[in-house]
Amino acid sequence: MPVHASLLILKPSLATTFLRSSLSSAVVPLPPLHLRPFRNARNLSSLSSAASSPMPSLVPSSSDNVGGCRSGVISPPPIEDSVQKIDVNPPRGTRDFPPEDMRLRNWLFDHFREVSRSFGFEEVDFPVLESEALFIRKAGEEIRDQLYCFEDRGNRRVALRPELTPSLARLVIQKGKSVSLPLKWFALGQCWRYERMTRGRRREHYQWNMDIIGVPGVMAEAELISAIVTFFKRVGITASDVGFKVSSRKVLQEVLRCYSVPENLFGKVCVVIDKMEKISIDEITKELKSLGMSEEAINELLQVLSIKSLEKLEEILGAAGEAVADLKQLFFLAEKFGYSEWIEFDASVVRGLAYYTGIVFEGFDRERKLRAICGGGRYDHLLSTFGGDDIPACGFGFGDAVIIELLKEKELLPELSLQVENIVCALDLHLQGAAAAVATRLREKGRSVDLVLESKPLKWVFKRAARTNAQRLILVGNSEWEKD
Numbered sequence: 001m002p003v004h005a006s007l008l009i010l011k012p013s014l015a016t017t018f019l020r021s022s023l024s025s026a027v028v029p030l031p032p033l034h035l036r037p038f039r040n041a042r043n044l045s046s047l048s049s050a051a052s053s054p055m056p057s058l059v060p061s062s063s064d065n066v067g068g069c070r071s072g073v074i075s076p077p078p079i080e081d082s083v084q085k086i087d088v089n090p091p092r093g094t095r096d097f098p099p100e101d102m103r104l105r106n107w108l109f110d111h112f113r114e115v116s117r118s119f120g121f122e123e124v125d126f127p128v129l130e131s132e133a134l135f136i137r138k139a140g141e142e143i144r145d146q147l148y149c150f151e152d153r154g155n156r157r158v159a160l161r162p163e164l165t166p167s168l169a170r171l172v173i174q175k176g177k178s179v180s181l182p183l184k185w186f187a188l189g190q191c192w193r194y195e196r197m198t199r200g201r202r203r204e205h206y207q208w209n210m211d212i213i214g215v216p217g218v219m220a221e222a223e224l225i226s227a228i229v230t231f232f233k234r235v236g237i238t239a240s241d242v243g244f245k246v247s248s249r250k251v252l253q254e255v256l257r258c259y260s261v262p263e264n265l266f267g268k269v270c271v272v273i274d275k276m277e278k279i280s281i282d283e284i285t286k287e288l289k290s291l292g293m294s295e296e297a298i299n300e301l302l303q304v305l306s307i308k309s310l311e312k313l314e315e316i317l318g319a320a321g322e323a324v325a326d327l328k329q330l331f332f333l334a335e336k337f338g339y340s341e342w343i344e345f346d347a348s349v350v351r352g353l354a355y356y357t358g359i360v361f362e363g364f365d366r367e368r369k370l371r372a373i374c375g376g377g378r379y380d381h382l383l384s385t386f387g388g389d390d391i392p393a394c395g396f397g398f399g400d401a402v403i404i405e406l407l408k409e410k411e412l413l414p415e416l417s418l419q420v421e422n423i424v425c426a427l428d429l430h431l432q433g434a435a436a437a438v439a440t441r442l443r444e445k446g447r448s449v450d451l452v453l454e455s456k457p458l459k460w461v462f463k464r465a466a467r468t469n470a471q472r473l474i475l476v477g478n479s480e481w482e483k484d
Contacts, residue, residue, distance in 0.1 A: 093194075093203025103416040105206070108400060109188055112208040115231045116186035119223065121210055124185045126167035128192075132157040134166045134386070143353065146193040160192035164209045165355075165379070165395060166386075172213055173388035181214030181391070191399075201371060202401055211395030218326050220394050221359045221378065222333035228363060228374060228398065229339040235403075236412040239339075242373065245346035246330065246361045249377070250323035251313065252350060255304050259297035267354035269293070273305065276348050305348040313347060326359055351375055355382040359394070365406055373406065374398035420468040425452040425461050427477035435476040 090096050097105055113123065132149045149159035161167060164187050172183065187209045194203055210227055212220040225244060232242055249270065256266060272287045281302065288298045307313050310331065314324050327345065334340045343361075351360045360377030364370075376396025384390045407413045422442055426435035439451040450468060452461060458475075465473045 091203075093197050095202065095204070099418065100416070103418075104404070104413070105400070107414060107416055108403070109206075109208075111231060111234055112186075112188055112398075115227055115234065116208075116210055118230070119184070119210075119227050121184045121186040124168070124171065124187050125189060126161070126164065126171060126187070128161055128190060129158050130161050130167055130170075132159040134170060135159055135162060143193065146195045148192045148194055161189070162191055162193045163353075163397060164189050164191065164207055165211070165353075165382070165397070168209070168211055168395070169382050169386055169388070169393075172391070173383055173386055182220075183211075183213040185213070186210045199370065199405060206400040208398040208400075209395055211393060213393045214391055215394075216380075216392035218329045218359060219333060220392075221361070222330055222337060224376060224394065224396050225334070225343065225361060226337045226339060228396065229337075229342055231398075235407065237406070237410070239341045241366060241406070241410060242342070242363055243366055244343040244361050244363050245349045246327065246343050246359065247345065247347050247349040248323045248326055248359050249350060249356050250321070250326065250358060251304065251317070251347055252301075254317055254321055254323055255301050256297070259294065259300065261293055261297060265291055265293075269301075270350045270354065270356070273301075273348065273350045276305070307347045308345060310345045313345070330359060351377055355379040355385070357381055361396075363398075365409075367409075369409065370402050370405055373402045418468050419448075420450045420470050421448045422472045422474055423450045423452065423461065423465050423468065423470045424474045424476065425456070427475055429455055431476050431478065438474060438476060 095101075116123070132147065135147060136144055143162050147159045147162060149157065152158050168185065168187070172179075187207075189207060189209075190204060191207050192204050195201065197203065210224055212224065228244075232238075252270065252273070253266060256269065261269070268291055269288065272284060272291070275287075276284060284302070285298055288301070289295070293301075304313070304316060307316070310324070310327055313327075317324055319325070331340065331343070331345075334343050349360055349362055350356070351362070356377045357380045358378035360375070362375040363373040365373065374396055376394065378392070378394040380392045381390055382393065404413070422439075424435050424439045424442070426432045435451065439449045442449045450464070450470070452464075461473065461475075464470075
């Protein structure tokens, strides 16, 4: 015959409320357990001593014998002194994500995803392990020496991806004409680089990429910067905290062309110029000379790279060139998008990766305490380096480490505590089936439930309710039904 169980539903911040349920459960009737209602769930002095004492343990004691054998929890064998203890820390430059850090990561990723989708982008992903050849393009790139690479058991050279853009290019080539242009894709992926660690720089990080494939005009770059600005505004970052340095690789090309510098040196020159904030001008000059550039060409190049005004650049290069025209169009569009106060021209921005071909940009904190927050630009010829057709494309990468440091600096990190809607606890071992049924019904209605899986004293249950910020505590017992 089914036995009815009563539900005692307690809201930690409210007065006790009694609700009854006619859950059917094949359990044995037990004497009623009397609980006095209380006003504050965290004040346990109002509970009877019987209610606050531990319930019978689910695990038999070691003194119990079943069938001539001792039952209960079997202890693991003692660890021998000769067993070497492992280092419990993650490998240098990597991270664990315990629950509190995972809540923060999910919060950040949710913003990345919501911004991307609000701009009409679709999410994609790629293997963490790729062919090494995908990332080895031109000599001199810093990333070439930072690969985590090895030979697999099939004698193939593979690498953990250091960035996402080459994988994106590979996928676009693979899909071919089965997708219609333009493509607006975004990705969130873990990347690996063996590099010197500084604040906001680790050997693994997660990166948010947004890419537009198939749009040749500057409108695409303007849209991408708008997406980043939208993200900053969502998390409380303002134009007084962060800015964007903007330039074009075509500026560099026009200067080098004037001095007959071979085109095949262009990528190597970009790699050197990208170090301008990391090494001295004398070292920059020395590296440029080693590439075969004349002293006159180097002096002219360094003079142009020091320009911080688009008007001054136009005086030197003229208004007819593509570089000036593209940059003027970008600043015009920035005003229309509403973020002109966020961007500034800086001719020294070239980005260190060889595949950029046009507009390039970097996000930076205005106090200059951190490395670049994000960066990107146009890469119209990347697909052809992998055997595909040239397709106009641009995109950006935005790491998770630097932005977290910036949010800490600005005291903008949210407090993200664990939150559970309901805690369900059986007041007796025989009612655990009824408690499971209650939890199942609530979960089927889309509510989160923390089901207490062991026999615990009520004091422990109330502490857990407080720690998890539970909205309701549901105690499943058999009291009061005999009065009905």
